[in-house]
Amino acid sequence: MGRSDDTLGRRVDDPLPWSDEQVESLAPSASMMSAARQLATPTRWRSTGADEGGVWGTVQGSGREPYETVVDHTEVVTRCTCPSRRLPCKHALALLLLFARGQIATGAPSRRTRAWLDRRRADAQPSVDDTTTGDNSSGEGSDDATGDPDNASPPDLPPRDDWDRARNERVESMSGALIELDRWLEDRLRTGLADPSLADYATWDQLAARLVDGRAGSLANRVRRLAGRVGIDADWQQQMLAELGVLHLLAQAGQRLGELPGPLADAVATTIGWQVRTADVLAGVPETDHWFVAGRSDAREDRLEVRRYWLYGTKSQRWALILSFAAYQQSLEHTFEVGDTVHADLHRYPGGALRALVGRRHDGANGLPGSGTEEAPGERAVFGGVAEAVAGVGALLASQPWLDRVPMLLRATVAQDRTRRMLTDSDGSVVLNVPPTAGRGVGAWTSLIAVSAGATVDIAAEWTPEGVVPLAVHLPHRSHDLGRRADASFVA
């Protein structure tokens, strides 16, 4: 950035490359920016410093230990030890504000900070604009809502030998947990699904805790979700057996990662809960496309709201999933509007995952210096018939049978018989999973009927083992987002 080699203790007095407005443009929400402004006071920070690539400091938060915050201000990548899932966090924003105002002296970073910045520079790609550090890596089905921020934010890179040892220990720990999972599954089927112990949450919770200990957090989430299905409807044993089978498949595959082809091993590992550094994901080859924002849905998973945006590459015809998480009073990602098309680089998680991170936006939507300004041509995805959509779902499930949500686009009309609600065309039908609202407002089913009014319409939906969930209706002049919304009293 053209900075001089100032010695320790001197203020950075080059023309400043950042302004308050630029920092504000990075903030995930107005409330977070407001919190950052309150933190942007030099006296609240310790051990601050900046050089030509980074700015760093520590600040006392609500935790016992101060949070360590580092920002690579050339690539706009942040790292903070705070547990925030909204990124960049308020500490990183505050640090950038201080930097922008010239209130950070130049200096030399600590060894840990230096290691992280060096790693960033080594991996840096010209277009990467990510601001994320908390790693919520998940399987394709976006299982990861582990809520374990300590795991989520990888530590500074230790020496290579230490890194290998830590990795081996982690693999061993995960394998041990998977062996226990398989034993547990066998015990359940030995005594049978009618065993009353299945209705006891402790039966499941102990297993989930063991999986978390074994760094298999995504499987722990699946187990917790499964516990909630016991006795939920007449078919629960069928769904239970199917899911126990999938867990067995993952437990077996996870114990044989070394024997699996590379991408498959990666996919299995991330589905189990193997954490992947955000920077590593962003260092991967980007997929540049005009991404049609086909649908959105929010789901409550444990103590988090999880928002899923399904993006469809109009050129590649490939799906991608953008996830965001919000704990109580945090806000969810809302930069996408269902029905829009965004020109952007997406970086997929390992194993050809559906889940991806957004890199550079070529439509300038992230407001970063250097972002392209090319206009998206408004391309839209091609909606096929019911049979084509079902075949697409089948193809994805054949390659990754553990997926519990698969996106689909279809052109269909609404139908129902005495017991089922469906989407249909002249070749076939699919059954919908749209539970009655029981008088609580207007549900997706009612909206779907009203918007389609008996006509054939373009629909984005999500296959789940329990049925197809309509997410959006795309009319020629307007898209209607029908996906479930997070509880407004929970998220900010």
Added chain:
Amino acid sequence: MTGSAITPNDGDLGGRWETLVTVALLGTDRRDPPAGATVIDELVDDTQRARPAARLLAQAAAVTAARRAGARPGAPEAPFVPPPPDDRPACPSAAADRWRHVVAVWPVLEDEWLAAVIAGGWRIEPVLVPALLLRHQRDMARLALVDVAAGPLARWLVDVDDELGDALGARLERITPGSTLALPALPIPDALARWREQDLASVAGNLLAGLRSGQLAASHRTVLVNLVARLTPDVDGLRHLADALSRLDPLDPAVSLATALADLAATRASMLDELAPATAVTPAR
């Protein structure tokens, strides 16, 4: 049924799956999992599992994966018969969004919004119809307005969607054709009501003078809201009023009230503008 969202491509797998579920319910302590010479047996055979529960798990995994990946659509179903056609264009999307803002922030404008839809030759955008029906299901006068503004879609929707309830259908049946479109009167003191006869530039001047002098304050908010909601429906005049009110000195004690009234005036102006009589229309569903 596994993968019941889509009809599974059962083949031989359907029967095998039912057997697996039965064994899983009873437990392998009581019954052994099935064995045979099917593709599934071949697939899991190489695992050479000795324990029955492990064999059952392997089969469940294989059958689940096969049934989900190989699922096929169900038979075509008869779709809903569409409602009778309504030649009126759907109101613009901006007007639909405005309705959401109106009911959330300025419900005093909703009657005028409905009246403007009807008077402008529009029909309610379909996605709003269920919400409007439910919102006014116990208010026959407004339900009548919704019935007219939504057109045939309203009754069709109530007929085909059991979630909207039979009671709503019965109320719609009781609506008398040709319901009045007159806006209900709102309580406005005579001193203020006289301003309704003035042009909106004069009203803006009066309002600002009253706010600055303290004669009009937060305690008058309700009647002032009613006044702005019933001033002459002049889009330009309302925008001028909004502009004038928003320029009150930020340090004036009445600035909060003035800002609110400015938003009300601006909202009303936009609402009337968006619902101006449809002339050249974009075909809409």
